[in-house]
Amino acid sequence: GDISSQLHGGYSHPLSRSWQAERQLTKAMLIYPLFISDQDDEEILIPSLPDQYRRGINKLVPFLEPLVRKGLRSVILFGVPMAPGCKDALGTAADDPQGPVMAAIRLLRQRFPQLYIVADVCLCEYTSHGHCGILRDDGTLNNQLSVDRISDVAIAYAQAGAHCVAPSDMNDGRIRAIKLKLIEAGIAHNTTLMSYAAKFSGCLYGPFRDAAGSVPSFGDRKCYQLPPGGRGLARRAIQRDIGEGADIIMVKPAGQYLDIISDAKEIGQNMPIAAYQVSGEFAMLHAGAKAGVFDLKAIAFESTEGILRAGAGIVVSYFTPQFLDWLES
Numbered sequence: 001g002d003i004s005s006q007l008h009g010g011y012s013h014p015l016s017r018s019w020q021a022e023r024q025l026t027k028a029m030l031i032y033p034l035f036i037s038d039q040d041d042e043e044i045l046i047p048s049l050p051d052q053y054r055r056g057i058n059k060l061v062p063f064l065e066p067l068v069r070k071g072l073r074s075v076i077l078f079g080v081p082m083a084p085g086c087k088d089a090l091g092t093a094a095d096d097p098q099g100p101v102m103a104a105i106r107l108l109r110q111r112f113p114q115l116y117i118v119a120d121v122c123l124c125e126y127t128s129h130g131h132c133g134i135l136r137d138d139g140t141l142n143n144q145l146s147v148d149r150i151s152d153v154a155i156a157y158a159q160a161g162a163h164c165v166a167p168s169d170m171n172d173g174r175i176r177a178i179k180l181k182l183i184e185a186g187i188a189h190n191t192t193l194m195s196y197a198a199k200f201s202g203c204l205y206g207p208f209r210d211a212a213g214s215v216p217s218f219g220d221r222k223c224y225q226l227p228p229g230g231r232g233l234a235r236r237a238i239q240r241d242i243g244e245g246a247d248i249i250m251v252k253p254a255g256q257y258l259d260i261i262s263d264a265k266e267i268g269q270n271m272p273i274a275a276y277q278v279s280g281e282f283a284m285l286h287a288g289a290k291a292g293v294f295d296l297k298a299i300a301f302e303s304t305e306g307i308l309r310a311g312a313g314i315v316v317s318y319f320t321p322q323f324l325d326w327l328e329s
């Protein structure tokens with residue numbers, strides 16, 4: 001054919017093939033989720049989330065030391081309060097100064113000064129009803145009370161030393177409320193606000209909810225997480241959160257929402273875009289590898305390269321420990 005039809009020459013070598021990728025996965029792009037138990041010496045495998053554990057404060061440093069040595073740059077913390085009776089309608093335990101996340105933030109800042117600490121901000125792990133906010137009598141979210149509470153928890157985590165707060169609640173207006181309180185507290189200049197701006201309701205969070213004990217006691221999250229079909233709604237939520245002061249926009253889940261990641265990069269072209277390959281995606285890839293559909297390392301890279309191709313420059317990934325071994329850089 002004519003000369004412009006010949007493309008093979010551009011990717012005939014491993015290096016020229018890597019040059020075809022707009023973004024290449026590096027260790028600095030990865031954020032590793034950690035489940036922090038309030039039982040200090042606990043280290044319990046999470047059956048539904050392969051190779052992931054719920055760890056108490058006393059098990060964190062020995063676990064993280066080798067990973068930090070191998071190049072781990074960032075973790076995102078999820079508290080898993082197990083103590084009986086610690087959950088209530090307001091999620092009081094979320095910002096208990098001796099609570100699992102507050103204690104872990106202080107410990108990790110002290111022990112690993114280079115490690116970038118992201119604190120997930122939500123109430124579902126701490127509320128008796130398991131929803132991501134404070135409820136009205138009719139079971140719907142009270143937006144004002146939820147936003148007030150979520151933003152207070154975010155400030156508490158930032159003041160405990162979190163470099164970044166990431167509200168995963170999906171209450172309307174929480175980004176603006178957190179930003180205003182960060183400014184009032186005089187810490188907006190050194191606290192990153194990462195918004196789970198486009199977070200969809202669906203079936204991909206099961207293993208996490210098992211791990212975090214955060215299954216809603218009734219109903220579902222369909223009235224505050226986005227409907228999977230809502231591309232325009234996601235674009236509006238992304239635009240809103242950028243306008244409210246988000247420093248980073250996150251899309252979640254990732255693999256089934258690559259168009260949303262692409263929209264986020266188009267709308268937030270001047271800012272970093274993150275994506276969260278959630279527990280259900282991770283467990284599904286493990287199940288596929290176990291069933292012999294594909295090699296685990298191959299699908300870990302291919303699924304993550306797709307997330308980067310769509311426009312993400314930051315990936316929250318349960319594969320992080322293995323990527324630290326698989327990536328030489």
Ligand SMILES: NCC[C@H](CC(=O)O)[C@@H](CN)CCC(=O)O
Nearest residue numbers: 122168169204205208278279280
């Ligand atoms: N705050 C909501 C937690 C939410 C799951 C849920 O909707 O229950 C995610 C954590 N931010 C789940 C993450 C995952 O499934 O890996």
Ligand SMILES: [Zn+2]
Nearest residue numbers: 122123124132
């Ligand atoms: Zn939640």
